[in-house]
Amino acid sequence: MFSSTFLFCDHLTGERASWLAAVIGAAVGRCPAGNPGRVNIFLTADALFSLVDARARPAWAALSGLPSVQVIADADELRLQGLSLPGSTWTPGARVTGTGDRGSFWGELVSTLEREWGGTKTAAFLLCSSPYMSRVPVYMLRFLAQAVEAGLHPELYCYLDGVHTLHDGQRPSEFENIGRGVSALAGTAVHSCRDPWFAACSRCATARGYYQMNPGTGFCEPASCIQDIAIRNLKEILARFPDRHPVASHASGESVPTENEKEGAPHLVVFITNPPYGTEWTFGGISLAIAAAAEGIPTRVVFIEDGVYALYGTHEVPENDRIFNIQEMIEATTDIDGLSYFVHAPSLDDRGIDRKGGFPAARGSRTRN
């Protein structure tokens, strides 16, 4: 038996809703009769549109038809998006929470995770999006504020563009000040005798100018950074993952084995959903997966949705380009213990990619329906 909780803040396409429904349906189907596990799907922000999107509705209807699945929608964000009242187009079984109380959606999420991860003293958020361009940092603050209120130690892991949260002197005229919010959260946690652990990836921080070499000392130092987030290498951040605590993100899920399940180190599954080179998502995802496996965390990488383009064709990086060849990256790392690559066959089929010949450029990958 298992208990799972998902959080989606980003746009959730019909394709994603479909495979999510298929995966959850299969997992629930494997449970013994009368003991079907529990699945909670928390939806906020742009993910809420999925509930009324005709392309996603069949998947939500299928999920809602499973007695062990609960879909929980954020009432405040529903009102903000003009989706306030469940009507004929509404997903049956979806429950709205947070009405009139901004914190309660996040409070319910934290209490669900706390229950699921029985005895956890910590809740963490992996932040990959920058303040202001994205509202995910706002949700991160709400989540971690609720974690502190629940008596948990808050942890923040900033990765990729999430490291912009570090920037000192943020002064938005129209938005919630994220830098100040992080500092306030750290202060509240300390006053509540909780131990905040806020970190930003040193590679990502160096690339974005927040970690600069001091020629005098020969060491890198934070530059224009708030003091509440420490710059650490990814290895140190990943070393927090095997501790038994939830790590939420803008599109994340946790599956916790319950009774009669052998407890082992938590596994990590990284879904690569974007095309390979237009953004840092693919490189960042694979890089994180490799580092996690090297740290002894059993890790699976699944190429899915537009992520399957990473395996398509044969990539050739121009001489003068410093980018990593994603296919070479995959091929060179298939021998790492605890790391496996998979590709979601329906994503290939949807895009008309022939899978009969396999993927010579990524020989270690396995295809799964």
Added chain:
Amino acid sequence: MEANEAKDFTELTCTNLMIRLKILLNKVSQGDVVTFYATREQVDNTCSPFSRQGYQVSWTQTAENRYLVRIGR
């Protein structure tokens, strides 16, 4: 035989250096050597472990926290 001109990898993280080296070593022939500059931390955490995978690893210090590393098959 040197398979490449010594590149400066001192700015790479240990994980990304490991990936870069695995890619480069996949391309070199028996007897060829990959040379590059690395920091002490990179030498200890990333380069040395290649010796356990059948590669010959050696390095020379060229400056404060800068090493010329040679890895060959």
